[in-house]
Amino acid sequence: MFEIDKWQEIYSTVRKNKLRTFLTGFSVAWGIFMLILLLGSGAGLENGVKEQFKGGATNGVWISSGTTSIQYKGLKIGRQIKFTNEDYKSIKSTVSGPDHISARLFLGNNLISYKNEYGSFFLSPCHPDYGIIKEVDIIQGRFLNNIDINEFRKVAVIGEKVKSSLFKGVDSVAMGKYIKINGVLFKVVGVFRDYSRNDDEQKRVYIPISTAQRVFQGKNEINQISFTTGDASAAEADLMIKKSKAVLSKMHTFDIEDNRAINVWNKNEEVRKFKALFAGIRLFIWIIGIGTIIAGIVGVSNIMMIVVKERTKEIGIRKSLGATPWSIVALIMQEAIVITSFAGYIGLVLGVGLLELIATKMPPSDFFRNPEADFSVAVMATFLLIIAGAIAGFFPAMKAARVNPVEALRDE
Amino acid sequence: MIQIKQIHKSYITGQNSLHVLKGIDLEIKAGEMISIMGASGSGKSTLLNILGILDNYDSGEYFLDGVKINRLSERKAAQLRNKMLGFVFQSFNLVSFKNAMENVALPLYYQDVPRKKRNLIAMEYLERMGLKEWAHHLPNELSGGQKQRVAIARALIGKPKVILADEPTGALDSTTSLEVMDILQEVNATGITVIIVTHEHDIAMRTRKTIRITDGNITEVIVN
Ligand SMILES: Nc1ncnc2c1ncn2[C@@H]1O[C@H](COP(=O)(O)OP(=O)(O)O)[C@@H](O)[C@H]1O
Ligand SMILES: [Mg+2]
Numbered sequence: 001m002f003e004i005d006k007w008q009e010i011y012s013t014v015r016k017n018k019l020r021t022f023l024t025g026f027s028v029a030w031g032i033f034m035l036i037l038l039l040g041s042g043a044g045l046e047n048g049v050k051e052q053f054k055g056g057a058t059n060g061v062w063i064s065s066g067t068t069s070i071q072y073k074g075l076k077i078g079r080q081i082k083f084t085n086e087d088y089k090s091i092k093s094t095v096s097g098p099d100h101i102s103a104r105l106f107l108g109n110n111l112i113s114y115k116n117e118y119g120s121f122f123l124s125p126c127h128p129d130y131g132i133i134k135e136v137d138i139i140q141g142r143f144l145n146n147i148d149i150n151e152f153r154k155v156a157v158i159g160e161k162v163k164s165s166l167f168k169g170v171d172s173v174a175m176g177k178y179i180k181i182n183g184v185l186f187k188v189v190g191v192f193r194d195y196s197r198n199d200d201e202q203k204r205v206y207i208p209i210s211t212a213q214r215v216f217q218g219k220n221e222i223n224q225i226s227f228t229t230g231d232a233s234a235a236e237a238d239l240m241i242k243k244s245k246a247v248l249s250k251m252h253t254f255d256i257e258d259n260r261a262i263n264v265w266n267k268n269e270e271v272r273k274f275k276a277l278f279a280g281i282r283l284f285i286w287i288i289g290i291g292t293i294i295a296g297i298v299g300v301s302n303i304m305m306i307v308v309k310e311r312t313k314e315i316g317i318r319k320s321l322g323a324t325p326w327s328i329v330a331l332i333m334q335e336a337i338v339i340t341s342f343a344g345y346i347g348l349v350l351g352v353g354l355l356e357l358i359a360t361k362m363p364p365s366d367f368f369r370n371p372e373a374d375f376s377v378a379v380m381a382t383f384l385l386i387i388a389g390a391i392a393g394f395f396p397a398m399k400a401a402r403v404n405p406v407e408a409l410r411d412e
Numbered sequence: 413m414i415q416i417k418q419i420h421k422s423y424i425t426g427q428n429s430l431h432v433l434k435g436i437d438l439e440i441k442a443g444e445m446i447s448i449m450g451a452s453g454s455g456k457s458t459l460l461n462i463l464g465i466l467d468n469y470d471s472g473e474y475f476l477d478g479v480k481i482n483r484l485s486e487r488k489a490a491q492l493r494n495k496m497l498g499f500v501f502q503s504f505n506l507v508s509f510k511n512a513m514e515n516v517a518l519p520l521y522y523q524d525v526p527r528k529k530r531n532l533i534a535m536e537y538l539e540r541m542g543l544k545e546w547a548h549h550l551p552n553e554l555s556g557g558q559k560q561r562v563a564i565a566r567a568l569i570g571k572p573k574v575i576l577a578d579e580p581t582g583a584l585d586s587t588t589s590l591e592v593m594d595i596l597q598e599v600n601a602t603g604i605t606v607i608i609v610t611h612e613h614d615i616a617m618r619t620r621k622t623i624r625i626t627d628g629n630i631t632e633v634i635v636n
Contacts (some may be wrong), residue, residue, distance in 0.1 A: 008527060012509075012510070012514070013509065015507040017509065066602045187539060271490075271544075313505070314508075316506050317505050317507055317518075318504075318507075318522075319466075319490065319493075319517050320464070320466060320499050320505075321493070321494065321519045321522060321566070321570075322488060322490050322491065322493050322494020322519055322522040322523070322570070323494070323522055324486065324487045324490040324491070324522075325487065325490075326487070327485045327522065370594075375596070402453070406461050406466050406467045408464075409501060409505055
């Protein structure tokens with residue numbers, strides 16, 4: 001069916017009927033173009049949101065303290081809950097499941113200097129496990145360890161941006177140097193890179209929480225407890241959260257149903273929600289895209305029908321010269337397939353090209369970045385095109401094969 | 413070459429049935445050149461289409477070169493047409509978007525002759541028709557006589573045993589008609605059986621035998 005001669009035969013008919021071929025191809029090219037654009041935009045949306053989730057283990061749970069909003073045991077609304085080291089210890093010892101756990105203190109931006117260079121950076125006192133919970137990527141030295149905590153060491157792990165603004169020129173080595181945080185000297189033991197686009201997260205300095213409490217606070221308060229749930233299922237993770245809530249509600253006497261007394265952020269749940277959302281969006285896009293392509297197929301099929309009608313005489317001539325019905329079917333089908341594949345390919349290239357252009361020219365925003373159509377989509381679209389061409393050609397080809405040569409050739 | 417016995421053919425349109433051929437008997441020997449005459453609507457084209465296996469008949473018998481032709485599959489009919497028969501029509505029936513050479517070569521396409529080779533053979537046939545210079549012209553750039561010569565070249569390229577011509581000179585002026593008849597006589601001289609439908613007397617006179625059809629029956633056989 002696919003020897004060179006047949007292709008030449010198709011090529012010569014296509015070449016000699018340019019307008020017809022163009023009209024036939026256009027609807028398919030448009031359909032594929034739209035599908036690629038839609039899929040690419042969907043991917044852009046998904047990439048944008050994924051970016052929002054960067055920095056932090058996907059199985060992380062963050063519990064922050066808040067103010068009560070439900071009356072409980074005679075205590076009034078609006079009471080501020082303050083976590084302490086005791087909360088951290090009792091969750092760590094009584095709630096089973098979390099594989100890493102850390103407390104955090106929120107000290108906000110602080111003046112940090114090295115020799116004559118200084119800047120305002122976000123100070124984040126925490127436990128060593130926070131390096132894992134936050135997925136801190138150490139590029140020099142190390143993260144905090146238990147000895148730092150136990151011995152109240154004055155050590156700091158600084159962000160790459162902190163390093164570059166404090167350590168310049170001949171003084172570009174940060175490791176082992178002492179930086180001044182609110183007038184207190186801390187030794188730099190590690191440098192990390194943060195992939196999130198949030199400036200605050202890149203300009204961060206981690207110090208041991210025990211040191212911070214002793215040096216800057218003089219109390220045992222903490223602001224946040226976070227942990228990772230290991231490879232627990234969603235239900236098991238929920239149980240860990242529930243148990244933690246119970247511990248905290250008992251220690252601080254608030255209603256366990258009070259969602260404002262403490263604030264729980266379960267990243268895994270958010271990720272799952274977004275995954276479901278994007279699966280939905282993708283499905284929606286395919287439905288629309290395939291709908292557009294079906295419209296294209298119907299268009300091609302219609303035009304091919306007219307083409308067959310127009311070519312009735314030619315088909316009659318071919319039959320009188322010895323064309324078998326099958327050869328006529330092949331002629332029309334192949335023409336339809338060639339036109340749809342070729343036109344679709346043009347649509348594919350234009351669609352991918354436009355996506356590339358958008359990706360390079362448009363700055364990534366919070367919810368849209370790197371629109372892309374990956375290779376598997378292109379392969380899928382190609383198969384879709386060939387099948388589409390075959391479907392589009394089928395009915396016209398059958399009609400062509402049934403042409404009665406006597407009637408086609410009758411002189412009027 | 414051709415034997416038909418008691419061929420009947422009716423056209424059914426809606427409720428009406430039109431009995432066009434009412435028992436035709438005819439024997440045409442290999443190498444003969446005959447003409448079929450008759451009034452318009454007398455069934456000449458219907459008979460020629462049956463002989464050309466383009467149409468079926470209702471009853472009777474038809475043998476083409478010893479092969480019984482009766483309700484063949486389309487595929488088989490196509491193969492027989494391709495190998496045995498060549499058609500020439502009043503309105504030429506050239507494929508409008510193919511040039512003279514491609515038109516002539518078309519029957520060889522259905523014999524799976526490679527493109528280069530069939531174009532070469534087509535050029536030979538066009539040369540025989542004196543149309544070598546016109547090989548790359550489209551049909552609408554040719555005169556009626558030239559078109560008919562292209563059509564004859566196309567009918568001949570498959571080396572058929574029978575040429576079926578339905579009013580081949582019907583659309584041509586008298587000088588050109590004579591030229592076309594010269595060519596058909598030359599074709600016949602090579603041993604190919606030629607059957608010409610016509611309603612012009614001087615055309616019929618140039619064949620060896622004329623068969624007259626009146627109202628679906630053969631009413632007269634004249635040896636010229
Ligand atoms: N497909 C058809 N359906 C119905 N009637 C037809 C058909 N083809 C031919 N006829 C009729 O059959 C008769 C014979 O037609 P035809 O063989 O073409 O005559 P001729 O070629 O002798 O002029 C005419 O009356 C014509 O109208
Ligand atoms: Mg007629």
